[in-house]
Amino acid sequence: xxxxxxxxxxxxxxxxxxxxxxxxxxxxxxxxxxxxxxxxxxxxxxxxxxxxxxxxxxxxxxxxxxxxxxxxxxxxxxxxxxxxxxxxxxxxxxxxxxxxxxxxxxxxxxxxxxxxxxxxxxxxxxxxxxxxxxxxxxxxxxxxxxxxxxxxxxxxxxxxxxxxxxxxxxxxxxxxxxxxxxxxxxxxxxxxxxxxxxxxxxxxxxxxxxxxxxxxxxxxxxxxxxxxxxxxx
Numbered sequence: 551x552x553x554x555x556x557x558x559x560x561x562x563x564x565x566x567x568x569x570x571x572x573x574x575x576x577x578x579x580x581x582x583x584x585x586x587x588x589x590x591x592x593x594x595x596x597x598x599x600x601x602x603x604x605x606x607x608x609x610x611x612x613x614x615x616x617x618x619x620x621x622x623x624x625x626x627x628x629x630x631x632x633x634x635x636x637x638x639x640x641x642x643x644x645x646x647x648x649x650x651x652x653x654x655x656x657x658x659x660x661x662x663x664x665x666x667x668x669x670x671x672x673x674x675x676x677x678x679x680x681x682x683x684x685x686x687x688x689x690x691x692x693x694x695x696x697x698x699x700x701x702x703x704x705x706x707x708x709x710x711x712x713x714x715x716x717x718x719x720x721x722x723x724x725x726x727x728x729x730x731x732x733x734x735x736x737x738x739x740x741x742x743x744x745x746x747x748x749x750x751x752x753x754x755x756x757x758x759x760x761x762x763x764x765x766x767x768x769x770x771x772x773x774x775x776x777x778x779x780x781x782x783x
Contacts, residue, residue, distance in 0.1 A: 581633040581634060581635055582602055582603075582633065582634065582635075582636070583630075583631050583632065583633060584604075584626070584628045584629065584630055584631060584632045584633075584634055584638075584640055585598050585599065585602065585630065586626075586630035586631075587599070587606070587623045587626050587630075587640065587642060588618065588622075588623050588624065588625070588626060588630075589618055589619075589622050589623065590622060590623050591621065591622055591623075592606070592608065592621070592623070592642075592644070595623050595640075595642060599640055602636070603636035603637055604634070604636070604637070604638050604639065604640055605637075605638075605639050605640070606639070606640050606641075606642055607639045607640070607641045607642070608641075608642055608643075608644065609641050609642065609643050610643075611643075611646075612624070612643055612644045612645060612646040613625060613643050613644075613645060613646060614645075614646050614647070614648065614649040615645040615646070615647065615648075616648055618645040619645060619647060620644075620645055620646055620647030621644055621645065621647075622644065622645050623642045623643075623644060623645070624642075624643055624644060624645040625642065625643050626640055626641065626642045626643075627640070627641045627642075628640065648702055649702065649703055650700040650701060650702060651671050651672065651673065651700070651701060651702075651703055652698055652699070652700050652701075653668075653673065653693055653695060653696070653697050653698060653699050653701060653707060654667050654668070654671065654697065655697050655698060656668075656690050656693065656697065657690060657691060657692070657697065658685065658686070658689050658690070658691075659689065659690050660688050660689060660690075661678075661688050661689075661690060661709070661711050664690045664709065668707055671703070672703040672704060673701070673703070673704070673705055673706075673707050674704065674706050674707070675706070675707055675708075675709060676694075676706035676707060676708040676709075677708040677709075678708070678709045678711055679708070679709070679710050679711070680711050680712070680713040681710065681711070681712055681713065682712065682713050682714045683712070683714060683715070683716045683717055684712045684716060685712040685715075685716055686712065686715050686716070687712065687713070687714060687715045688711065688712070688713070689711065689712045690709055690710070690711055690712075691710050691711070691712050692709075692710035693707050693708065693709055693710070694707070694708040694710075695707070717772040717773065717774060718772065718773065719770045719771065719772050720770075720771045720772075721768060721769075721770065721771065722763075722765045722766065722767055722768060722769040722770070722771040722777075723767060724763075724767035725760045725763045725767075725777075725779060726760050726761075726762075726763065726767070727759055727760060728759070728760050729758050729759060729760075730747055730758045730759075730760065730779065730781045731758065733760065733777075733779060737777060741773055742771070742773065742775075742777060743773070743774070743775065743776045743777060744776075744777050744779070745776040745777060745778045746778060747778075747779055747780075747781055748778070748779070748780040748781070749780075749781055749782075749783040750762075750780050750781065750782060750783060751782075751783050752782040752783070755782040756782065757781070757782055757783055758781050758782065759781060759782045760779050760780070760781055761780045761781060761782055762779070762780040763777070763778070763779050763780075764777070764778045764779075765777070
């Protein structure tokens with residue numbers, strides 16, 4: 551009886567070990583380790599797995615990476631070293647390179663609006679340069695780097711901002727011999743500034759006719775200029 555128990559005690563562990571090795575052999579028969587494809591180009595990755603009877607499948611979207619060049623394999627599934635059977639697929643996602651953001655199109659926006667837009671994109675504002683007479687008041691007219699340029703997050707963006715509004719220019723028309731009432735209506739209709747009307751005694755002429763003007767006819771004229779006229783009394 552004791553001999554039988556001893557034999558049974560030896561048989562059971564040995565059987566378990568044999569069964570385990572048989573199971574492992576059966577599971578891993580024909581299996582192979584997935585190679586490490588990270589950093590390889592798509593062509594190189596496909597060549598490697600082809601020799602092992604596997605295939606590569608590209609999954610979108612790609613991933614931004616600071617260590618793996620754009621277009622190379624950034625991550626893979628299954629992981630390197632994982633045991634698979636021949637014919638298995640290795641799914642990869644490609645590197646997009648360093649992350650980039652595009653400097654927004656902020657031409658004509660107010661300075662405050664431009665600052666908010668850049669802050670939302672993680673782009674701090676660098677130098678601010680002010681010019682006059684190039685656009686509306688407090689409007690952004692250029693950036694450095696230029697708008698629509700792709701840059702890494704954190705890139706400083708310099709702004710060129712118009713401080714005072716652009717002063718549109720016209721050619722001063724001749725007002726000579728015209729009635730001052732017409733001159734007033736003309737200036738009011740075109741947003742021009744008519745200053746003091748000087749009355750001059752001029753015998754033989756009807757009252758209210760322009761005898762002299764400033765600026766003279768043909769001169770550049772802006773909305774900020776003051777037009778002065780001398781009229782007959």
